[in-house]
Amino acid sequence: MWREWIPFWQGGLSPYGGDVDLLFIGLLVASSLVLGLLFVLLALFCIRYRAGNQVDRANHEAKSWHWEVGWTTASLVCFLLLFLWGANVFFEIYKTPQGELTVFVVAKQWMWKVQHAGGQTEINALHIPVNRPMRLVMASQDVIHSFFIPALRLKHDVVPGRFQDVEIEAKRPGHYHLFCAEYCGTDHSGMTGEIIAMEAPDYAAWLRQQGPGTPLAQEGSALFRELGCSGCHGTGSKVRAPLLEGLYGKPVPLADGSTVIADDKYIRDSILLPRSQIAAGYDAVMPSFEGKISEDQLLRLVTYIKLLGENHP
Amino acid sequence: MSEIDYLNASYTLRSWFLTTDHKRIAILFFASLTVFFFIGGAAATLIRIELATPQADLVSADGYNRLFTMHGVIMVWFFLIPSIPNTLGNFIVPLMIGARDLAFPRLNLASWYLFMLGGTVTLFAIFAGGIDTGWTFYTPFSTLYSNSYVLVAVSGVFIVGFSSILTGLNFIVTIHRLRAPGLTWYRLPLFIWSLYATSVILVLATPVLAITLVLLAAERFFGVGIFDPRIGGDPLLFQHLFWFYSHPAVYIMILPGMGVVNELISCFSRKEIFGYKFVAWASLAIAAVGFLVWGHHMFVSGQSLLASLVFSFMSFIVAVPSAIKVFNWTATLHKGSIRFDAPMLYALAFIGLFTIGGLTGLFLACLAYDVHATDTYFVVAHFHYIMVGGMVTAYFGGLHYWWPKITGRLYSEGWARAAAILIFFGFNLTFFPQFVLGAEGMPRRYHVYPPEFQVWNVLSSGGATILAAAYLLPLFYLGYSLFFGARASANPWNAPGLEWQTASPPPEFNFATQPMVTRGPYQYSTDFEPEPQNA
Numbered sequence: 001m002w003r004e005w006i007p008f009w010q011g012g013l014s015p016y017g018g019d020v021d022l023l024f025i026g027l028l029v030a031s032s033l034v035l036g037l038l039f040v041l042l043a044l045f046c047i048r049y050r051a052g053n054q055v056d057r058a059n060h061e062a063k064s065w066h067w068e069v070g071w072t073t074a075s076l077v078c079f080l081l082l083f084l085w086g087a088n089v090f091f092e093i094y095k096t097p098q099g100e101l102t103v104f105v106v107a108k109q110w111m112w113k114v115q116h117a118g119g120q121t122e123i124n125a126l127h128i129p130v131n132r133p134m135r136l137v138m139a140s141q142d143v144i145h146s147f148f149i150p151a152l153r154l155k156h157d158v159v160p161g162r163f164q165d166v167e168i169e170a171k172r173p174g175h176y177h178l179f180c181a182e183y184c185g186t187d188h189s190g191m192t193g194e195i196i197a198m199e200a201p202d203y204a205a206w207l208r209q210q211g212p213g214t215p216l217a218q219e220g221s222a223l224f225r226e227l228g229c230s231g232c233h234g235t236g237s238k239v240r241a242p243l244l245e246g247l248y249g250k251p252v253p254l255a256d257g258s259t260v261i262a263d264d265k266y267i268r269d270s271i272l273l274p275r276s277q278i279a280a281g282y283d284a285v286m287p288s289f290e291g292k293i294s295e296d297q298l299l300r301l302v303t304y305i306k307l308l309g310e311n312h313p
Numbered sequence: 314m315s316e317i318d319y320l321n322a323s324y325t326l327r328s329w330f331l332t333t334d335h336k337r338i339a340i341l342f343f344a345s346l347t348v349f350f351f352i353g354g355a356a357a358t359l360i361r362i363e364l365a366t367p368q369a370d371l372v373s374a375d376g377y378n379r380l381f382t383m384h385g386v387i388m389v390w391f392f393l394i395p396s397i398p399n400t401l402g403n404f405i406v407p408l409m410i411g412a413r414d415l416a417f418p419r420l421n422l423a424s425w426y427l428f429m430l431g432g433t434v435t436l437f438a439i440f441a442g443g444i445d446t447g448w449t450f451y452t453p454f455s456t457l458y459s460n461s462y463v464l465v466a467v468s469g470v471f472i473v474g475f476s477s478i479l480t481g482l483n484f485i486v487t488i489h490r491l492r493a494p495g496l497t498w499y500r501l502p503l504f505i506w507s508l509y510a511t512s513v514i515l516v517l518a519t520p521v522l523a524i525t526l527v528l529l530a531a532e533r534f535f536g537v538g539i540f541d542p543r544i545g546g547d548p549l550l551f552q553h554l555f556w557f558y559s560h561p562a563v564y565i566m567i568l569p570g571m572g573v574v575n576e577l578i579s580c581f582s583r584k585e586i587f588g589y590k591f592v593a594w595a596s597l598a599i600a601a602v603g604f605l606v607w608g609h610h611m612f613v614s615g616q617s618l619l620a621s622l623v624f625s626f627m628s629f630i631v632a633v634p635s636a637i638k639v640f641n642w643t644a645t646l647h648k649g650s651i652r653f654d655a656p657m658l659y660a661l662a663f664i665g666l667f668t669i670g671g672l673t674g675l676f677l678a679c680l681a682y683d684v685h686a687t688d689t690y691f692v693v694a695h696f697h698y699i700m701v702g703g704m705v706t707a708y709f710g711g712l713h714y715w716w717p718k719i720t721g722r723l724y725s726e727g728w729a730r731a732a733a734i735l736i737f738f739g740f741n742l743t744f745f746p747q748f749v750l751g752a753e754g755m756p757r758r759y760h761v762y763p764p765e766f767q768v769w770n771v772l773s774s775g776g777a778t779i780l781a782a783a784y785l786l787p788l789f790y791l792g793y794s795l796f797f798g799a800r801a802s803a804n805p806w807n808a809p810g811l812e813w814q815t816a817s818p819p820p821e822f823n824f825a826t827q828p829m830v831t832r833g834p835y836q837y838s839t840d841f842e843p844e845p846q847n848a
Contacts, residue, residue: 155613
């Protein structure tokens with residue numbers, strides 16, 4: 001944004017970090033001006049018009065409406081500008097994630113469990129490469145948590161029962177605090193971790209060093225058979241169920257006439273609440289997996305189904 | 314000396330606990346609220362002591378969670394919401410409008426009994442084992458995961474809600490029906506206008522809280538799926554319902570304070586309030602728009618971005634009438650004849666602290682900054698500037714202002730001024746550092762925290778010690794004045810309000826003859842006659 005033209009301005013640690021900081025400074029300056037004016041007036045009036053001080057008190061402002069209109073309009077204009085500025089940056093923070101790298105985060109009382117696509121697992125830590133946007137898909141196993149990285153000016157609640165995705169990107173290598181910002185019970189203040197932002201080669205080395213874990217999609221594929229999904233959704237099945245190959249990212253016509261895009265959220269909902277969105281032309285025969293499947297398993301399945309989509313364009 | 318007033322009319326227990334006199338009921342509320350204020354304050358003190366070091370040393374994690382929940386629940390529902398309406402409002406409203414009592418005296422007494430019942434049930438929950446959900450009772454933590462006395466505490470809050478509704482209803486009817494002859498709407502003191510706005514919110518918003526708490530209980534007790542996604546519920550539904558009540562409740566907690574400040578500023582600068590009609594309608598504007606901003610508590614919850622946009626916009630709009638009030642109070646001082654008695658010190662402190670609270674509210678209404686600041690100490694500091702710096706300061710200001718009327722005694726002006734100044738400094742030292750902590754990213758409700766936050770926490774805890782001591786001071790000098798203070802005249806501030814035109818303390822039925830009103834509320838004589846107080 002236009003802050004690049006401000007001399008000596010250090011951009012923030014995330015793509016929008018500097019914008020948020022600038023907004024903060026803007027708010028601070030505006031508030032200080034108002035507060036300064038108010039305090040000066042208060043002090044001035046209190047001293048000058050203290051009881052017993054002989055000053056001219058005659059002809060005090062009787063008609064007040066033009067003052068009222070004046071300061072009401074001034075506040076309104078000022079507030080509107082701040083509103084627009086804040087909204088503008090807000091959409092930068094919560095823009096639809098574009099990063100081609102996806103990392104899953106499962107929050108549970110009281111830890112952050114991170115799973116990289118290659119199968120690497122971390123607890124209360126997240127390694128990311130610098131200057132490369134990453135898509136975080138977050139889910140909660142129990143209560144509401146909130147994923148908060150003060151240094152990156154990023155926060156998003158992790159509400160159980162849904163996926164929420166945000167984009168994360170760090171501009172400089174370093175170790176940054178990760179906090180749980182939504183009160184979640186006994187050890188809420190212990191639900192902290194670290195974001196480790198690394199240069200690309202260091203990140204690649206770190207990934208290798210973690211050893212070859214089983215990729216999530218491969219584990220998902222195993223689950224797909226174990227949980228019996230393949231019995232209906234597999235090719236050559238006797239039950240008439242939608243094929244999942246090439247599904248991900250495509251529009252799906254529904255029985256009620258509407259259309260949805262088959263994203264992570266749709267796949268998740270279809271597993272847990274199969275009757276809520278029925279694909280057009282199919283019977284509602286799928287049982288719900290609500291309560292039978294953990295968030296960890298769920299995200300493996302979603303990764304697998306997503307892979308099926310990518311392999312069959 | 315043996316005039317019959319409401320205090321010495323009768324001394325039996327029955328005459329107090331079955332009284333329908335609004336003045337005695339105000340005293341009952343005052344005594345009960347004082348107890349709750351110090352219970353809630355004790356919890357806050359323990360929290361601040363614990364936070365002086367980054368490690369856990371004073372209490373366990375569960376103990377800490379119970380402390381801040383107890384602090385929040387007690388302070389919000391058993392002190393702040395009833396504070397000015399049920400004590401000063403109960404006492405002063407009928408006197409101010411020249412009535413013998415509120416419209417429904419027995420309902421007024423019922424309100425106190427409901428308050429005490431709700432309070433007892435909640436205290437039972439706290440002392441039997443405590444609650445650890447935070448005062449916000451967020452689901453599904455509160456319905457499924459918390460192993461504490463959630464149902465009991467929720468019942469207590471549910472009951473006390475009816476006390477609020479009854480009081481709100483009583484005020485609305487009283488203000489409509491019982492005004493003295495000649496007391497038109499625009500001759501009403503602004504304290505009445507703000508209590509009227511408060512009552513509208515009490516009556517409209519509190520039932521939503523009751524419904525929400527019943528749904529919460531249904532899920533926790535019977536397993537009905539409403540908020541928990543595992544049984545088909547939606548956790549955000551709870552937040553929408555809860556904040557639909559609790560954001561307007563914030564205005565329940567500040568409007569009466571604004572009302573008191575109007576009276577104080579006007580009296581101690583001997584001037585009519587600048588822009589009376591604007592201030593009066595600003596109260597109602599706040600009450601109305603205050604119902605449309607609840608979603609600003611949920612900017613990071615995953616609610617739709619469009620909803621966030623609208624709620625952010627409305628939150629800026631609701632700040633406009635508050636700004637109007639601040640400007641009008643300041644303009645009132647212009648060409649006044651200002652005296653700095655204790656109530657005025659509180660009023661000036663209110664303007665400063667409320668403005669800081671309001672301006673930092675804009676930071677939080679501002680979408681992108683809220684993403685960073687929400688659920689951090691920035692929020693904690695912001696709402697304490699409004700609730701404590703604003704409402705509690707106004708409460709103390711009003712208490713000192715009307716103390717001679719309520720008790721018939723004068724307090725020590727020197728001690729009162731000292732306490733006011735000490736409260737101001739203690740307050741700022743406690744809460745200003747919390748803005749810095751929040752901006753640096755320290756989350757709220759943290760029992761242990763990274764060591765780099767310690768400096769500001771130590772400052773805050775130091776301030777809390779001063780503040781705690783300062784809040785104890787009035788207990789002593791006001792208590793002392795009850796027995797040894799000089800007798801107050803009927804009108805020690807030389808004020809024109811109707812409440813000052815009857816004896817101090819007032820007789821049982823307030824006025825010997827029905828007062829008639831022929832002028833506006835703030836017709837002060839321009840030159841201030843210095844009234845000697847027993848300093």
